[in-house]
Amino acid sequence: MRAAAGGRAVFHLQHLRPRPPCRASPAPATAVLPHSAPASRAYHRRLPKGFLPTLEPGVSAVYLCRRVHSTTCSVSLDGRLQGELDGAKGEVRKHETVGAFQKIPMVMPATDILMSAQRKSRNVPPTKGIANIAKRERNKGAKQLDALMKELSVPLRTYTENFPKRRDLHPYERSLIELTFGEGYYEQVLGRVDALRKRITSVGKQHASVCAKSTTKREAEERLAEGKKRLEEAFQHGQHAIDDLVNVAKALRSMPVVDLHIPTLCLVGSPNVGKSSLVRILSSGKPEVCSYPFTTRGILMGHIVSNHERFQVTDTPGLLTRHDDDRNNIERLTLAVLSYLPIAVLYVHDLSEDCGTSVADQYTTYKHMKERFGDRLWIDVISKCDLLGKKAPISFDDADEDVTQYRKFGPEGALRVSVQSEIGVKELKERVHQLLTSQMARIKADKAEHETQEAGVSVPWRS
Numbered sequence: 001m002r003a004a005a006g007g008r009a010v011f012h013l014q015h016l017r018p019r020p021p022c023r024a025s026p027a028p029a030t031a032v033l034p035h036s037a038p039a040s041r042a043y044h045r046r047l048p049k050g051f052l053p054t055l056e057p058g059v060s061a062v063y064l065c066r067r068v069h070s071t072t073c074s075v076s077l078d079g080r081l082q083g084e085l086d087g088a089k090g091e092v093r094k095h096e097t098v099g100a101f102q103k104i105p106m107v108m109p110a111t112d113i114l115m116s117a118q119r120k121s122r123n124v125p126p127t128k129g130i131a132n133i134a135k136r137e138r139n140k141g142a143k144q145l146d147a148l149m150k151e152l153s154v155p156l157r158t159y160t161e162n163f164p165k166r167r168d169l170h171p172y173e174r175s176l177i178e179l180t181f182g183e184g185y186y187e188q189v190l191g192r193v194d195a196l197r198k199r200i201t202s203v204g205k206q207h208a209s210v211c212a213k214s215t216t217k218r219e220a221e222e223r224l225a226e227g228k229k230r231l232e233e234a235f236q237h238g239q240h241a242i243d244d245l246v247n248v249a250k251a252l253r254s255m256p257v258v259d260l261h262i263p264t265l266c267l268v269g270s271p272n273v274g275k276s277s278l279v280r281i282l283s284s285g286k287p288e289v290c291s292y293p294f295t296t297r298g299i300l301m302g303h304i305v306s307n308h309e310r311f312q313v314t315d316t317p318g319l320l321t322r323h324d325d326d327r328n329n330i331e332r333l334t335l336a337v338l339s340y341l342p343i344a345v346l347y348v349h350d351l352s353e354d355c356g357t358s359v360a361d362q363y364t365t366y367k368h369m370k371e372r373f374g375d376r377l378w379i380d381v382i383s384k385c386d387l388l389g390k391k392a393p394i395s396f397d398d399a400d401e402d403v404t405q406y407r408k409f410g411p412e413g414a415l416r417v418s419v420q421s422e423i424g425v426k427e428l429k430e431r432v433h434q435l436l437t438s439q440m441a442r443i444k445a446d447k448a449e450h451e452t453q454e455a456g457v458s459v460p461w462r463s
């Protein structure tokens with residue numbers, strides 16, 4: 001069931017309504033956290049309950065990041081859609097970039113920050129030339145407390161300043177944050193880190209000032225010890241916020257990176273229809289393939305390299321037949337890809353119903369997706385065609401003539417493919433290549449149009 005090829009996805013921008021994390025999904029999101037190593041378990045220990053891994057199990061985050069690290073680029077989004085997104089806030093940003101998660105700072109674990117701060121502050125000497133013992137001691141105490149306060153608070157300031165603000169992120173990355181951690185969690189963690197920084201600064205200043213007023217050597221020593229104790233207590237009291245930030249940073253850094261300038265093929269369809277099996281034969285991506293729905297619970301990027309051309313392929317979680325408002329966060333990841341990235345769609349239909357979703361339900365979901373994202377370049381694939389016609393014919397009494405047609409032939413122009421029997425695979429690869437080449441042309445045209453607009457030159461054929 002495994003093979004290789006490559007592809008890319010391009011995304012468009014449409015409305016994706018934010019919702020709090022849904023726990024009524026077919027299985028708890030936390031049940032499929034990537035990797036089972038103890039380190040991995042520790043890493044996820046403090047992630048929020050609604051945490052949803054966007055990285056496929058078994059896929060190396062490091063591999064993905066290293067591979068596409070240099071692909072961060074700027075992209076101009078469709079003006080209307082970007083306007084829709086930003087209009088409400090009165091902000092109009094014409095340029096959006098992806099790749100912010102690969103630039104977030106490394107966060108030191110709280111215990112390391114504390115140990116380093118204690119070591120450095122301990123070695124701070126008094127100002128040279130103070131002959132009076134009491135004055136020298138209080139000078140040293142105040143300086144050491146000031147140093148401890150700074151060593152504890154400066155890293156926290158660096159984090160809060162250098163983690164991207166959600167409003168500055170590409171809409172795709174914004175939705176990844178929301179769907180992965182749950183609404184507001186990211187800001188909440190950064191807020192707690194900032195609150196800790198303020199508390200440390202306040203406690204440190206207060207005790208340094210008290211120490212500086214000591215009248216004897218002994219008093220200065222006692223006030224220094226007391227100040228250190230209070231600072232350490234304040235830090236330890238709030239250090240969970242830093243540990244949470246460590247986990248947020250790790251999760252964000254391991255998210256698959258997409259290059260918006262490379263054509264991307266996005267596989268979409270109901271659960272268990274064979275999307276991941278197709279990703280395996282089309283690209284370098286190796287998503288898990290299993291005989292139950294929602295095997296794929298996150299976004300996975302694979303690549304196709306052919307004749308010096310590079311394409312991206314993204315596997316997505318299956319879509320159930322229901323209203324978008326009722327979708328769980330796993331399904332919403334698929335909508336985020338479709339909504340915000342410039343992708344071409346490969347829609348997978350399983351007319352054998354081996355997937356467990358009826359043909360009628362698959363048709364309903366397909367129609368909805370086609371209405372919503374029909375402006376994308378698109379291929380329909382009927383999967384598992386080795387299973388078609390194997391069962392004794394059953395007469396269906398479809399209420400809708402369109403469903404009857406769909407049951408027999410699938411959507412117009414659909415390709416019949418079987419990964420298992422290798423039927424239609426060559427033709428599929430050719431069609432995918434054509435599609436992605438057309439997508440490349442679209443990307444170039446959009447880029448040229450954007451550059452023309454940037455230069456302030458009117459485009460006569462568009463006016």
Ligand SMILES: Nc1nc2c(ncn2[C@@H]2O[C@H](COP(=O)(O)OP(=O)(O)OP(=O)(O)O)[C@@H](O)[C@H]2O)c(=O)[nH]1
Pocket residue numbers: 001269270271272273274275276277278288289290291292293294295296297316317318383384385386387417418419420421
């Ligand atoms: N007979 C047959 N089975 C297939 C074919 N392609 C995939 N399958 C089987 O269908 C099941 C689902 O395949 P996946 O590729 O995991 O399907 P998916 O759409 O990615 O599933 P989710 O990620 O759960 O939405 C697996 O048991 C596959 O072995 C095919 O061409 N023929």
Ligand SMILES: [Mg+2]
Pocket residue numbers: 275276277287288289295296315316
């Ligand atoms: Mg899958």
